[in-house]
Amino acid sequence: MKTVDYIIVGQGVAGSCMALQLLENNKSFLVIDDNAHKASAIAAGIYNPVVLKRFAVVWNAQQQIKKLKKVFHSFEQLLNQKYDFEFPVYRIFNDENEKKTWLKKSNREDLKDFLSQDFNALNAFENINQPLGTGEVMHTNRPV
Known part of the structure; x- marks a missing residue:
């Protein structure tokens, strides 16, 4: 044995x-x-620093993202293959209040690096209903 x-x-x-x-x-x-x-x-392996339901930062987001990048870099070195790719994550706004909340929270110190203040043009994504536009979560990746 x-x-x-x-x-x-x-x-x-x-x-x-x-x-x-x-x-x-x-x-x-x-x-x-x-x-x-x-x-x-x-979750398709996607990691991102924001809980999108409440637009709240994940605990120790900066440190966790830094650690994840280091870990996946180690995998890439060990296996001589690319695994970690930038992967955009967008939040479709359901109403004007969500959009206002996003904009307000994107100015907060703990969220300003993660919630883009630039909203994507209405209907920027073909075949996806998004009449109020979308907000981009920054620093999102997907290990493949």
Whole structure:
């Protein structure tokens, strides 16, 4: 029977990051994954610094994004392949109040780097209903 230092259950983004840390620390591990029920698959692996329902910044967003970029860079170096790509995220405004709230919050110190104050032109995205336009969340990426 083979012994390992760690067992990782699930290899979405979190399981892969754990595996990378173990590799970097010369620890043995086994990954058990049935390729089902991954949060990474549902979210398409997109990471962004804002909770779009309330236009609120994610806890320690700047630090988390910096760490994620470093981790994915490590994956790219290890596997000699590009994995982390800029991926725009847009919020479609449902009413004028949402648009006003976005603009107000985009001036806040904790959100000004993440919520663009430039609204996209109405109907900028073909075949998507967006009569009030969209706002762009900045610093969003998608590891592929």
